[in-house]
Amino acid sequence: MSDLAPRLGIFARTFPRRTPAEVATAVAGAGYALAHWNFAAIGLPTLAVDVEDARFTEVRAAFDAAGLAIPSVSGTFNAIHPDTGLRRRQTEQAVRLIELIGVLGADVLTLCTGTRDPENMWRAHPDNTDPAAWNDLRRTLDPLLDAARAAGVRLGVEPEHGNVVRDAQAAARLLAELGDDAPIGIVLDPANLLTPHTVARQDEIVGEAVDLLGARILGTQAKDVVESGYAAAGAGLMDYPALFAQLDRVAAGPMIVQDASEEDAPRVHADLLRWHAEAAAR
Incomplete structure (x- = not known):
């Protein structure tokens, strides 16, 4: 297994501060x-x-000075919001953000594939499975x-x-439709x-996702499953050493x-780090 420490990061907004230097x-x-x-870590949209543009340079300088890297940037918005005008404006804003993330040293912009719920982009809606929702996602992605x-x-x-891409099967479908050369992958x-x-059934379910998506996985996120929603890794029901054994089958990210x-x-x-070491020792 490759060393985890240099690949281990956290959401910057975990540490809300006034300046990028304080966050770093x-x-x-x-x-x-x-x-x-x-x-949002510094109170901005x-x-x-x-x-x-100068704020991007400021962020990069602050993280460089702290010896930290920024591999990815959040560009989340509701990609299938029922308000088409809002969706169009936010798509244009995301395009500008894509053009600038290289200034931060990042090479991935993370997205939300969206929901028909107009209030909460992470909340399920029955119309998310309608073919029109999938078509709207594709139009937003273009x-x-x-x-x-x-x-x-x-x-x-x-x-x-x-969201529209609700599971590994939907993710695999999207990747197949877009093609191997599309500049998109899976977090x-x-x-x-x-x-x-x-x-x-963690091993079975995660194993299937790795089988379907492994070559297109750009990186992973770490949280835990609890009785009502999610919690920090280690505060719930997941077996992290077993998870690391599964993730060892994909490129280290x-x-x-x-x-x-x-x-x-x-x-x-x-x-x-401890669970990763346990998995490596198995």
Whole structure:
């Protein structure tokens, strides 16, 4: 197994601060080598609306000074929002963000594949399975893919139960339709594929996802399954040493911690390194 420590990161917005330098200091203080950047960490819009180009340079300088890297940037918005005008505006904003993430040193922009729920882009809606929802996702992706190709970066899609790409099968379908040369891949969060009722089948379910998506997995996320939603890794029902054994079958990429509190972030870091070592020793 490849060394996890230099690939282990956390959502920058775990540490909300006034300046990028303060965020970077907090990330480094918790032990992480990487941060998934979101402008919300410094109180600005995720899609960097009205954020001057110079702020991107400021973020990069702050993380460089702290010895940290930014592998990916959040560009989440509701890609199939029922308000077509809002969807069009946010797509245009995401295109600009794609054009600028290279300034941060990142090569992946993460997306939300969307829901027909107009209030919460992570909440499931019965119309998400309608063919029209899939078609709207494809229309939204077209200009984003063009921008990513021109910028030499990739889009990262995360299978999420409440979204159009709700599971590994839907993710595989999207990749197949777009083709092997499309600048898009998968950010795999194994917890999104599990529930308290299915977590006993973790090896089977995660194994199937790795079989379907392995070559296109850009990186992973780490959180845990609990009786009501999600929690920090180690606070729930998942078997992380077994998970690391499955992930060893794909190319080593960043693992980004999600749903950890600032106070719990150092513990999650230490536990993930320990579980990874346990898996390597098996």
